[in-house]
Structure formats: C-alpha cells, structure tokens
Amino acid sequence: MSIIDMANRVGATLIPLIIVGIPAYGLLKKVKVYEEFVEGAKEGFEIAVRIIPYLVAILVAIGMFRASGAMDYLVNGLRPVLSLLGFPPENLPMALMRPLSGSGSLGLLSDLIGEYGVDSLFTKIGATMYGSSETTFYVLAVYFGSVGIRQTRHAVVAGLLADGAGALAAVYVCKLMLG
Amino acid sequence: MLNYIWFGLIAIAVVTGLFNGTIDAVTDAAFASARQAVELAIGLVGAMALWLGIMRIADKAGLVAVLARGIRPIARRLFPDIPDGHPALGSIVMNMAANILGLGNAATPMGLKAMKELQELNPEKDAATDSMVMFLAINTSSVQILLPASVVGLMGARAGDIFIPVLVATTISTTVAIIAAKWLQKRPRFAVQTTHADDGEAA
Numbered sequence: 001m002s003i004i005d006m007a008n009r010v011g012a013t014l015i016p017l018i019i020v021g022i023p024a025y026g027l028l029k030k031v032k033v034y035e036e037f038v039e040g041a042k043e044g045f046e047i048a049v050r051i052i053p054y055l056v057a058i059l060v061a062i063g064m065f066r067a068s069g070a071m072d073y074l075v076n077g078l079r080p081v082l083s084l085l086g087f088p089p090e091n092l093p094m095a096l097m098r099p100l101s102g103s104g105s106l107g108l109l110s111d112l113i114g115e116y117g118v119d120s121l122f123t124k125i126g127a128t129m130y131g132s133s134e135t136t137f138y139v140l141a142v143y144f145g146s147v148g149i150r151q152t153r154h155a156v157v158a159g160l161l162a163d164g165a166g167a168l169a170a171v172y173v174c175k176l177m178l179g
Numbered sequence: 180m181l182n183y184i185w186f187g188l189i190a191i192a193v194v195t196g197l198f199n200g201t202i203d204a205v206t207d208a209a210f211a212s213a214r215q216a217v218e219l220a221i222g223l224v225g226a227m228a229l230w231l232g233i234m235r236i237a238d239k240a241g242l243v244a245v246l247a248r249g250i251r252p253i254a255r256r257l258f259p260d261i262p263d264g265h266p267a268l269g270s271i272v273m274n275m276a277a278n279i280l281g282l283g284n285a286a287t288p289m290g291l292k293a294m295k296e297l298q299e300l301n302p303e304k305d306a307a308t309d310s311m312v313m314f315l316a317i318n319t320s321s322v323q324i325l326l327p328a329s330v331v332g333l334m335g336a337r338a339g340d341i342f343i344p345v346l347v348a349t350t351i352s353t354t355v356a357i358i359a360a361k362w363l364q365k366r367p368r369f370a371v372q373t374t375h376a377d378d379g380e381a382a
Contacts, residue, residue, distance in 0.1 A: 018285070022233050022237045026239060029239075041228035041229065044223075044288070045228065047231075048223045059216040060213050060216070061189050064192035064196075068191070068193070068196040069201050070191045113334070118334050119337060124337075127334055127338070131326050131349075132345045132349040143318070146295070147295055147298040148298075148304065148305070149298075149304075151303075151371065152181050153312060154359075154364060155311075158359040159356070162355045162356035163352065164355075170348040
C-alpha cells in the first residue's frame with residue numbers, strides 16, 4: 001500500500017507544481033503570462049457549452065436504459081455464454097456498465113464490496129475492470145462533441161473491442177494472480 | 180454505429196419499461212439525465228478554463244512544441260496524418276501524461292485542445308479522422324499508472340492488490356485499441372461520408 005500512497009501523493013503534488021512551473025517557465029521565455037492565461041481560459045466556457053447537446057443525447061439514452069432494468073435481462077441472457085469462458089456472472093454487470101456510466105459502475109463496485117467484502121475475488125476483478133478502463137461513451141460524446149463531429153466512424157467499435165479485451169484480461173489476470 | 184447503439188438503448192429501455200412496469204422510472208431518468216448532462220458540462224467550465232489558461236502559457240513558451248518533437252518517432256506510426264511538430268501532437272502528449280498520472284481534470288481540457296487542433300487538419304469537418312479515432316481509442320482504454328482515487332477510497336488498503344492487475348489489463352486493452360483502430364480505419368463501412376451540402380455549422 002505504501003507504494004500506492006506514495007504514487008498518489010506524487011500525483012497530488014504534481015498539480016500545484018505544474019500550475020506554478022509552467023508560468024515560471026513562461027516568464028523566463030518573456031511570455032505575458034497573465035494575459036495569455038486569460039486568453040486561453042476564455043475557451044473553457046465555449047467548449048463546455050458546445051458539448052451539451054452531445055452529452056444530453058448520450059446520457060439520456062444510458063439513463064433510460066439503466067432505469068428500465070434491461071441490464072438484468074442482458075446479464076441473464078449472457079450468463080451461459082460467459083460461464084463457458086470462465087467469466088464470473090457476478091462481474092458481468094460491471095463489464096457492461098463500465099463503458100456506459102462512470103457513476104453507475106462505481107455504484108456497482110461498492111455493491112460488490114457490500115456483498116462480498118474487499119477481500120473477495122469478485123470485488124478485485126470488478127475493481128480491476130473499473131480501474132483499467134474509461135467511460136467510453138462519455139469520452140466519445142465529449143471529445144467528438146467539442147469539435148462538432150457527428151460521423152464517429154470506427155471509434156465506437158474500436159473502443160468497445162478494447163473494453164471487452166480489458167474486461168477479459170481483468171478476469172484472467174486476477175484469477176491467476178489473486179485467485 | 181452510434182446511431183444504432185443510441186436508438187437501441189432508448190428502444191430497449193422503453194420496451195423493457197412497458198413490460199416491466201418501470202416505464203415511469205424510464206421517463207424520469209430521461210429528464211433527470213438531460214439535466215445532469217447540462218450540470219456536468221457547466222461543472223467542467225472552471226477546471227477547463229484553468230487548464231486551458233495554463234496550456235496557453237505552455238504553448239506560447241514553446242513547451243508544447245518541445246513535447247511534440249519528443250514523441251515524433253512514436254507519433255509517426257500512430258498518427259501518420261499529423262504533420263511533424265504540429266501542436267496537436269504536443270497536446271496529445273500532455274493529455275496522455277495527465278491520464279497516466281491520474282490527473283483526470285487536467286487530462287480532459289488537454290484532450291479537447293488536441294481535438295481542436297486535429298479538427299484544423301480535418302478536410303471533412305463533420306467526420307472523425309483516423310488520428311482522432313486512434314487518439315480516442317487509446318484514451319478510452321485508459322493508459323494509467325495510478326489507481327483512481329475512487330477505487331482507493333472504496334477499497335482502502337486492499338487497493339494495493341489490484342495495482343498490477345490494473346496495469347496488465349490496461350496495457351492489453353490499449354494494445355487492442357491501437358490494433359483495432361488501425362485495422363478498422365480502412366474498412367469501407369467506416370469510410371468518411373462526404374456531405375458537401377452541409378449547414379456550415381462545423382466551421
């Protein structure tokens with residue numbers, strides 16, 4: 001744990017160092033740091049507003065899907081296929097939820113902890129899935145939305161293939177190392 | 180693709196809701212999520228303004244260009260359509276560095292800056308370029324060394340157990356992301372559809 005603590009400490013200390021370091025370097029290079037900061041910061045609001053329609057589209061669809069309870073049917077339907085692969089059904093909701101919703105998958109992780117405890121393999125597999133991936137649909141909506149791109153081409157398929165590979169890897173690595 | 184997934188999620192939700200008796204919850208979720216999306220976007224404004232301001236200084240001081248030159252050997256393979264030394268490469272490096280170090284609120288503004296610079300190279304403003312998809316595939320597969328603070332918070336001392344598994348899983352998923360993006364970009368079904376009679380909104 002101490003390594004993890006230390007690493008997180010480094011991450012936390014890095015932010016203030018970057019916030020002071022870059023302007024310090026800028027001053028050395030004769031940059032008008034205050035004026036340039038304000039100029040750059042102006043874009044913050046524009047970008048946030050530009051992504052709103054994309055974010056609404058994605059989050060509404062995902063929110064409706066989650067509220068309907070369809071996830072339970074999906075999990076039950078996929079159960080036989082997954083047991084063939086040695087994939088624990090307990091971790092299926094996490095694998096399916098992770099690309100869709102960050103808060104949803106974090107909720108599932110705390111459910112796993114509540115039900116099986118922090119020491120169980122299910123919890124560790126779920127936490128590995130959570131930690132080794134991003135909320136793919138959110139990232140795609142925000143990043144493409146910020147530049148007004150509607151034709152996302154192969155981005156969704158590539159992202160989901162990577163998520164699937166990551167989820168399977170989480171199962172097998174945890175079973176091998178911690179099982 | 181996103182058209183079908185998006186409609187699929189909504190259609191499944193409504194059909195399941197009708198059969199399951201959860202249709203009221205589905206309706207509520209639709210409006211709650213819409214409001215949440217706006218709150219999320221507006222909530223980003225502060226961190227976004229802060230980091231974009233810092234990035235602008237880094238840019239003017241020549242730091243971004245240094246980074247862009249630094250990753251030339253890798254970038255040439257991953258992003259062949261970005262010219263050498265283009266600022267987009269510098270922003271991509273900064274986004275990845277922030278992700279690797281777990282600096283989530285710094286990563287997004289830097290990534291969005293990279294997207295803006297990639298969009299300047301894009302002849303078809305409505306459609307993603309190969310480099311954009313490659314960048315996002317790597318980004319969503321989450322290159323990171325530190326565990327998310329939320330996992331450490333929930334699992335406490337046991338979080339240390341999954342440090343190596345997360346590293347392995349994330350390496351595998353990033354590798355698959357790169358291979359998938361490279362492999363799919365030439366497939367005809369993912370080709371750019373030209374829409375010259377557009378509404379000029381993307382400019």
